[in-house]
Amino acid sequence: MTTEENAPRVPARLRELPSRLLGQAYTHAQRLVTEGLSGADARTWHYAALVALEESGPASQATLSARTGIHRSDLVAVINELAARELVERAPDPEDRRRNVVTLTPPGRRQLRKLEQILTAAQEELLAPLSTQEREQLTHLLGRIVDHHAHGDLAMGSDGR
DSSP: OOHHHHSOOOOHHHHTOHHHHHHHHHHHHHHHHHHHHHTTTOOHHHHHHHHHHHHHOSEEHHHHHHHHTBOHHHHHHHHHHHHHTTSEEEEEETTEEEEEEEEEOHHHHHHHHHHHHHHHHHHHHHTTTSOHHHHHHHHHHHHHHHHHHOOSOOOBOTTOO
């Protein structure tokens, strides 16, 4: 008997269970993304905040929380980290000085480009066995699942997911 014949075989019912497959794919995706971003001293929340600011412009912390799905209390720490690196600026809102407005800086735009390259590489590695058409179909189907189950508070958990 070969080693492969001695290896435990995953039961077919487990191999075909969509929730299990999604969980395993998620684990691989998170590993690839986390490893890639950590090489740039970044996290998924950093990317989320930077991309939201670039796409929609300056925002209050509350608005940025809603755009990114990052809980307000967690977003404060993210903004502090990004501001310390001069990737964003935080200034009092001229219309309501009790609020802060967060703005993407030129170094923040450069960091965003770098993070996008890292994420593109992670997506390529994750989806390597799929054709372009299959990737588009998978993205569409996953989007439908997420949209179907989305309700109320979509805020990311404290682990950045």
